[in-house]
Amino acid sequence: MERYSRVKRNQIMQEWKEHDYKLIEQYHVQKNWPIREMCQILSISRAAYYKWLHRKEKGPNPDEIELIEKIQELAKKKKRLYGCRKMSRKLKDIYGIEVGVKKVYRIMARLNLLSVYRPKKHTWIKSNPGQTAENILNRDFESTAPNQKWVTDITEIKVPKTNQKLYLSSILDLYDRSVISWKVSTKNNSVLVDETLREALEKNPGGCQLFHSDRGFQYTRPVFCHWLEEMGIQQSMSRVGRCIDNASMEGFQGIVKDILFILHPEINSIESCIQAVSETIEFYMNEYPQERFHGKTPAVVRAEAFKTDHPAEYPIQPNLRIQKFWKKIEQKNW
Template sequence: MKGDRKEVDTSNSSQKNKYIAIKELHTIGYSISELCKYAKIARASYYKWLNRPETLRDRENAIVLDEIIKVYLEVKGIYGYRRITLNINRRLNSQYNHKRIYRLMKSIKLSSVIRRKRKNYIQSTPQITAENVLNREFTAERPNEKWLTDVTEFKLTTGKKAYLSAILDLGDNSIISYVLGHSNNNILVFDTLDQAIDTNPTAKPIFHSDRGFQYTNRTFKNKLDKFEATQSMSRVSRCIDNGPMEGFWGILKVEMYYLRKFDSYEELEAAIDEYIDFYNTKRLQKKLKGMTPIEYRSHTLAS
């Protein structure tokens, strides 16, 4: 082949990473010829590299890259290099820099899925309003000190809609309760709150929301008063006041919802159950010292 005559600088770090990737992918059945063509390198240069004396770093990169591919496939490509780094460091009990993981991923053109997100608002005339007590202080010493809540919308291929209400605990970023419904109404939000109280009966948190109609009615305020929660609300048109909750919606939609089409309510419900379990119990977070939300919650409550 004409391309096989092309000379390649095998001392180049990026080029070496491509060679390592080809070697690893070939072991699971991919064609060397096709991999070289995809990576835009000459087969002769790859074989020249393959037959050279292998260095310690080469062997280490091969191990790391193999683990990167495993993680990436397990999560169906939703992780970027920073979250891949967290998982690699846990699995290999290492402290690899995210830049090194980025270079290895780039060498085989691995990247997270392109995302999009959108927020819809429902105008309402409030019966009850509250000050922004939370005041964008999005940290908590322990679980059950600060809860955030919101409702988001999903569309099915049939044109029908579903609505998810959830409560996030700022102490560990876990989703402590959630309810999916066919309508965006008071019952949806009330059931979500009741679920959170049932599982955390001694909690007396700051309870923060936007000014949606469900949160500004007297019945909801009475429910908060009953378990001694302090109500807090975002300012008008300031979605950043509820930033972590908005952030969770973005994560859920780009890592699950936008990756597929949902034909039925039941199909969506099953996917949400699966994803929130994944988020709470398997998705490592750097701000939680590399733990999952539930791991961090258990660790914090036990200390």
């Protein structure tokens, strides 16, 4: 039993109890055995048995049946991508059903519909920096308006059923976590990075105030650094071997790759993978609500921000686990 989650254990225990309740009901009706003695033998409270019996006679709650049907419908449609929080948001947005996250979790666990999303572990390789910039961002991922801080990186995507790889280069705005631009290529080179930035500047002619990346050779090239300088964009780079300095981008890449293979299990070629990446980013922008934005998608938050001179602020809630981790690191350094 210990290998199961708490909700699953409770479900199994409830099924066992219900089996006993049915036995008591059966033998009481067929053989007129006394309920009191059967409850004592099975170590069951008579009050619990009668509560089950009256609930059984009334039949299932229509609201509960509707809720379960909607959860099953959404889970099937989105291939179990949504967790309990996003499922709760979608139930409210699409069907107007307001239900607590814990209740949604219990139902999803009972029906084996919990999200198949799992964070993946990555191995990062240190690079020898060329022309570098200071870590000006310094893990300050807060932004009060669009186009203040952009972060970028390249991630590798292994194409299923082939020995081929794709490289996804993307630029993310830290205000609304929107994908400003993205490019896919079979080659991890400077052209890929240049095209990604060029598209971002075409869509946002004013550029951004701060541009943060790791110390990959594509970003440390003098010509690339000079390009940013001419645009009046301040360049920032992560410290060597410190992927946490670009944590927002790393997290986004993990989410995109998980969604990619959940929504598109049929990928079997370079062409189908590129199309799937495009549809995945479209899904992330327009159909992937985020808790920090009160259930809004990045596209909605960005659109709202450009309609006003005073965009709404979405502060990042402190992560106590990460704070505790860094506190331990500081104590070790002392």
